[in-house]
Amino acid sequence: MIEMIDIWKTFESHKGGHHTILRGVHGRIRKGDHVGILGRNGSGKSTLMRILSGVENPTRGRIRREMSISWPIGGAYGLLTQVSGASNARFISRLYGTPLQQTQDFVEEFSELGRFYYEPVNTYSSGMVSRLLMGLSFAVDFDCYLVDEALSTGDVRFAAKCRHMLEVRRENAAMILVSHNASHVRQYCDTAAILRNGALEFYEDVDEAISAYQGL
Structure with a gap:
């Protein structure tokens, strides 16, 4: 409740x-x-x-x-922009205690960022950031x-x-x-x-x- x-x-x-x-x-x-x-x-x-x-x-x-309770889905709360999307997924995994590789793979597949998943988030377009955020948001049950x-x-x-x-x-x-x-x-x-x-x-x-x- x-x-x-x-x-x-x-x-x-x-x-x-x-x-x-x-x-x-x-x-x-x-x-x-x-x-x-x-x-x-x-x-x-x-x-x-x-x-x-x-x-x-x-x-x-x-x-x-x-x-x-989740953070507001799609919101950039706590997003680490100096590191890659994959690093953000690993951070979420450690924070919420989810399986690391499973979490990283889920976010990679869901966000559809290709090679950019392993590039710093501050190099992403706004659309790419949105895709990453949605992947991170759905990675935790x-x-x-x-x-x-x-x-x-x-x-x-x-x-x-x-x-x-x-x-x-x-x-x-x-x-x-x-x-x-x-x-x-x-x-x-x-x-x-x-x-x-x-x-x-x-x-x-x-x-x-x-x-x-x-x-x-």
Whole structure:
């Protein structure tokens, strides 16, 4: 289970003062739940995902984690750009305790980088970085996957490959998907929530949530 307990997040404004983006967020995600979080740009979706993954701390409140949780899929959190894609795969293997050669081979095959897999990441194009990130993200079997607007990575064929892998992973894991694309939430999620005015409003029915979101 993952529980959000009175999560607040405040940032300092570049104009001075403070801007509060999350205001007392509560919620509980259980094993096997597939939850979509809908919200407009700037509503705090990505901030909430970073807090859930542990990449960022809340200003107030806490996250109780009783299952393993991914970083936001496709995100460059912790990516080592001075070394190769293969070295990044080995780093992930050591960090999460997965078989080293198996992890390295999986990322190499999934990312389809060819010889560049063994070149420094800082020589990659943006598309190549995206391919590596998706390979690294799917290399570990987490109890819960965080998906942050990463379903259209790369060309059409590679994006379809990523969506298929997400379908495979979600069969045995929980998933939290944040998006402003209602069709993605309808396709992948069983329940949904709307993030607005800094708070999460949960709906048992996905279509009800989408209707409420589109009416904002």
